[in-house]
Amino acid sequence: MTKAHSPMPAATSLPIGLPRAAAEPxxxxxxxxxxxxxxxxxxLFVPLAFVFAEALKKGLAVYFAAVTDPDxxxxxxxxxxxxxxxxPANLVFGVAAAWTVAKFSFxxxxxxxxxxxxxxxxxxxxxxxxxxxxxxxxxxxxxxxxEHDLKVIFAVPGIVLATIFVTFPFVARELIPLxxxxxxxxxxxxxxxxxxxxxxxFRVTLPNIKWGLLYGxxxxxxxxxxxxGAVSVVSGHIRGGTNTLPLAVEILYNxxxxxxxxxxxxxxxxxxxxxxxxxxxxxxRTREDQAFAGEGNA
Amino acid sequence: xxxxxxGITKSFGxxxxxxxxxxxxxTGELIALLGPSGSGKTTILRIIAGLETPDAGTVxxxxxxxxxxxxxxxxxxxxxxxxxxxxxxxxxxxxxxxLRVRPRAQRPDEAEIRRRVSTLLELIQLDxxxxxxxxxxxxxxxxxxALARALAVEPKVLLLDEPFGAxxxxxxxxxxxxxxxxxxxxxVTTVFVTHDxxxxxxxxxxxxxMNRGRIEQIGAPAEVYDHPATPFVFEFLGQVNRLPLxxxxxxxxxxxxxEISVLGAPxxxxxxxxxxxxxxxxxxxxxxxxxEADARRVSVEVSxxxxxxxxxxxxxxxxxxxxxxxxxxxx
Numbered sequence: 330m331t332k333a334h335s336p337m338p339a340a341t342s343l344p345i346g347l348p349r350a351a352a353e354p355x356x357x358x359x360x361x362x363x364x365x366x367x368x369x370x371x372x373l374f375v376p377l378a379f380v381f382a383e384a385l386k387k388g389l390a391v392y393f394a395a396v397t398d399p400d401x402x403x404x405x406x407x408x409x410x411x412x413x414x415x416x417p418a419n420l421v422f423g424v425a426a427a428w429t430v431a432k433f434s435f436x437x438x439x440x441x442x443x444x445x446x447x448x449x450x451x452x453x454x455x456x457x458x459x460x461x462x463x464x465x466x467x468x469x470x471x472x473x474x475x476e477h478d479l480k481v482i483f484a485v486p487g488i489v490l491a492t493i494f495v496t497f498p499f500v501a502r503e504l505i506p507l508x509x510x511x512x513x514x515x516x517x518x519x520x521x522x523x524x525x526x527x528x529x530x531f532r533v534t535l536p537n538i539k540w541g542l543l544y545g546x547x548x549x550x551x552x553x554x555x556x557x558g559a560v561s562v563v564s565g566h567i568r569g570g571t572n573t574l575p576l577a578v579e580i581l582y583n584x585x586x587x588x589x590x591x592x593x594x595x596x597x598x599x600x601x602x603x604x605x606x607x608x609x610x611x612x613x614r615t616r617e618d619q620a621f622a623g624e625g626n627a
Numbered sequence: 628x629x630x631x632x633x634g635i636t637k638s639f640g641x642x643x644x645x646x647x648x649x650x651x652x653x654t655g656e657l658i659a660l661l662g663p664s665g666s667g668k669t670t671i672l673r674i675i676a677g678l679e680t681p682d683a684g685t686v687x688x689x690x691x692x693x694x695x696x697x698x699x700x701x702x703x704x705x706x707x708x709x710x711x712x713x714x715x716x717x718x719x720x721x722x723x724x725x726l727r728v729r730p731r732a733q734r735p736d737e738a739e740i741r742r743r744v745s746t747l748l749e750l751i752q753l754d755x756x757x758x759x760x761x762x763x764x765x766x767x768x769x770x771x772x773a774l775a776r777a778l779a780v781e782p783k784v785l786l787l788d789e790p791f792g793a794x795x796x797x798x799x800x801x802x803x804x805x806x807x808x809x810x811x812x813x814x815v816t817t818v819f820v821t822h823d824x825x826x827x828x829x830x831x832x833x834x835x836x837m838n839r840g841r842i843e844q845i846g847a848p849a850e851v852y853d854h855p856a857t858p859f860v861f862e863f864l865g866q867v868n869r870l871p872l873x874x875x876x877x878x879x880x881x882x883x884x885x886e887i888s889v890l891g892a893p894x895x896x897x898x899x900x901x902x903x904x905x906x907x908x909x910x911x912x913x914x915x916x917x918x919e920a921d922a923r924r925v926s927v928e929v930s931x932x933x934x935x936x937x938x939x940x941x942x943x944x945x946x947x948x949x950x951x952x953x954x955x956x957x958x
Contacts, residue, residue, distance in 0.1 A: 514711035520698050521705040522725035536715040
């Protein structure tokens, strides 16, 4: 960028590997960077800063009082509980789905891949409604559940189910391309050497995908803790019972307890920042995995 | 251990890579499956290993039907074209893998594993690399590690899929001789797949030439080269000219470029041809002719002395006489 005044600016500051024809003149490049930065500031940094500013406006004491309020603590507990169930469930499902898709060929494979993406395509509110229609009082299993005194909708099981549904593509989506790129040769080598199925999985497959898997789990967890729409439909907003953190934020805000609302929201924002940091680290290792798998073979 | 394939057929959709193949491999033999890509040689190797299931036919090990036996129970060593080393394990652990995954009752103790891996590392002359990872090794080194890993479980059969395909010419030469020496030492029944006839002929006791899922010919290298059974084998094993047969109008005979004499004057049976191009390649010269009769191209190889004695300029007419003209039944 410092050589903009030299006779061949585009050539001197060109990133390695980019063909000259693909590079824009420096003016355009700077303009694009400035536009991107303004956009980022307006839509990402300012709101984030605002959350923390509002949360801490009345001082630390008020902040801590808000986040240690019994209702807030209940919401934290429920959010953690939901994540502790939904994330492992989707980890198992995601690995199984990715394994099936990447290592075998069977009729209907492309339909399965599309189905895995369904929760991304459907509005979360619709996802929640599906569960109300199936398990609600007027739903298919409503009568049966009532007879056996089981509550799904407006109770914790409903929230867990809706969260699993919404977060279920994350792990599978991350692993499918990685496992497809790695192929099946190493697994075949392990089997011919006498390894059983679980030995092949734990000693060969899992070490090859561990960073990709962790990356998927981190994203899955972030969404599981932050999901609002689907959970809102099935929760019933029972304070101290079926309120997760995002729902607690909404309730507090609607009750004009702005500081408390932002204090609870700041917990979610912190979670997001932590997720980003982890994602950054793991992403680098995932790339290594991919290069590693290629290098180990070719 | 001997291997016997009977009526092996395998198709992937409409593509039929292996079509009713019978093959018997004797104990201790070193066999090459030779053929162009898509001729079914790799599929046969994978069927022997149990990595593919044949649609029809049987695989027998030592006279015992093993068609339904799982790959893990077949006691074969398989060396993959791209090595398939475990990238996250050291060279030592790669070689030890087959021993470590054994059920506890059959698993050697740690000291025994160390001893066996060290012996193999010495055998492949890479003991100084035991603690390295596969991505730190060269292609030739990786290939030797893959071989050691396969040998660690003391397989009854060793199967190699294009083992030297991804290596450069010099390393390939070296590894070829090394494989031959290794086989003479270890004497395990070995089948390797290659599309390189030189490689097959240099290393193997017997060569199986394959084309479109079928076996064209089986025999010792010299036998296959000197007495090709089909035009395919003849053409696959080197450059070939087709020349008209003098006693059979419309029929063609097959002749290699070095089996044609170039004459400066007309003679009985010699075919007049125009010289299009000549190039000296090392100790011999390669000449391209065009037959006057039907304009077909003929390549001829002569010694540089012969070329000098002929003093033939490009565009001049010479007379070609094949010293031998092979014909195949039904052609």
